[in-house]
Amino acid sequence: MDQNCVFCRIIAGQSPSEMVYEDDQVVAFLDLNPAAPIHVLIVPRDHIPSINHITSDQEALIGHLFTTAKQLADSNGIAKSGYRLIMNSGPDALQTVFHIHLHLLGGGQMRFPMG
Numbered sequence: 522m523d524q525n526c527v528f529c530r531i532i533a534g535q536s537p538s539e540m541v542y543e544d545d546q547v548v549a550f551l552d553l554n555p556a557a558p559i560h561v562l563i564v565p566r567d568h569i570p571s572i573n574h575i576t577s578d579q580e581a582l583i584g585h586l587f588t589t590a591k592q593l594a595d596s597n598g599i600a601k602s603g604y605r606l607i608m609n610s611g612p613d614a615l616q617t618v619f620h621i622h623l624h625l626l627g628g629g630q631m632r633f634p635m636g
């Protein structure tokens with residue numbers, strides 16, 4: 522746990538959040554500034570600062586982020602209407618919290634192209 526990391530503090534119960542899912546590997550909570558009608562962040566309990574820091578022994582954990590996102594899309598009723606999963610890395614992608622997280626966005630028409 523990194524005391525300077527807002528997501529580590531949320532996972533430890535030291536900062537408030539609207540938690541929607543928890544298991545032994547990941548948590549999911551509502552984004553503070555939603556960019557879509559449904560905007561959930563799926564976050565590993567381990568403090569991994571960015572995609573650049575993911576190691577091969579964490580591949581199952583990264584896969585679990587996606588299966589959790591899929592289940593949350595289903596439970597939020599957007600599995601068929603569609604949704605977008607985003608993970609930003611580094612300054613050009615506007616990563617602002619340096620503890621990896623998968624954005625689940627849905628509940629309305631997305632815009633394209635991205636970038």
Ligand code: AMP
Nearest residue numbers: 527538551552553554609615616617618
């Ligand atoms: P990123 O730019 O990909 O690093 O995304 C960080 C996301 O975390 C943004 O969408 C923020 O709105 C969200 N965020 C920051 N602090 C909190 C918080 N305390 N609780 C929930 N979401 C947060």
Ligand code: ZN
Nearest residue numbers: 526529568620
């Ligand atoms: Zn952290």
